[in-house]
Amino acid sequence: MNLDPGTIAIIQLAWSRRLGLADDALAGAADGTRIYSVQDQSPSVSFTRLFGREVFCGPQWAIRRARGKSADELSRRTALAGLSLEYGGRTVSSENLCFADSFPPPVEPEDELAVSEDRGLAVKLERLCPPDDVAEAGLAHREQMFIVVDESTDATVPLAGAGYSIRDGILADIVSLTAPAYRRRGLGRHITSVAVEESMAAGLIPQYRVPLDNVGAARTAAGAGFVAVGIRSEVRLSS
Structure with a gap:
């Protein structure tokens, strides 16, 4: 599945x-180009590869150390942390950048379930999930959210949820979260597809950031119609 050239241009503008x-920095660069952006006051160091273009951002000392290193080296989870060890570099993220520009095929769960936009149910869902998963998704803090719920009992039970926040007025940064007891049932793909449809209806381009070691998230993204077209790694500096 390929993204439309117009979609690619908009994603390049947003990133x-x-x-x-500059707005045309990525679109105007040749394939294989690496841009070094000196940001001496930045509290982080990052490497982004998108549609064949690369951007390394950080203080001058980090840029000197990054020159000559390959994209594969800079994309590894511990690479940037190793470059900035004496500056307290701590890995924040290492993820695939995925996008969609067409409505996903229907992904219906086995049972007929309702979808709610109640933020309280998102909080309740987070209480059912491991802390690391909750922190990674941040579902309850998203601008829009959609929760699959089971209403067959007296108490409404949240099973899975997806939501998005708007980035740069263009992208819908989508996340998803499924309670451990209800995983591997297609619920994550189903509710992520709902978020994709709703964000596209709002005129946004859906974006899904998949941690490199999260196989489940990669399956969810692919099942909801996302295409992986880039990678991003970032570390925070303590000094």
């Missing part, structure tokens, strides 16, 4: 702005 570059 150029997010990285502090």
Whole structure:
């Protein structure tokens, strides 16, 4: 599955702005180009590869150390932390960047379930999930959210949820979360597809950031029609 050239241009615009570059920096660069953005006051160091273009952002000392290193090296989870060890570099994320520009095929769960936009149910869902999963998704803090619920009992039970926040007025940054007891039933793909449809109806381009070691999230993204077109790693500095 390929993304439309117009979609690609809009994604490049959004990420150029997010990285502090000129609007046409990514779209105007040749394939294989690496842009070094000196940000001496930045509290982080990051490497982004998107549609064949690369951007390394950080203080001058980090840029000197990154020169000559391959994209594969800089994309590894511990690579940037190793470059910034004496500056307290701590890995924040290492993830695939995935996007969609067409409505996903229907993904219906085995049972007929309702969908709620109640933020309280998102909080309740988070209480059913491991803390690391909750922190990674941040579902209850998203601008829009959709929760699959089981209403067959007296108490409504949240099973899975997806939501998004708007980035740069263009992208819908989508996350999903499924309670451990209800995983591997297609609920994550189902509710993520709902979030994709709703964000596209709002005129946004869906984006899904998949941690490199999260096989379940990768399956969810693929099942909801996302295409992996880039990678991003980031570390925070303590000094």
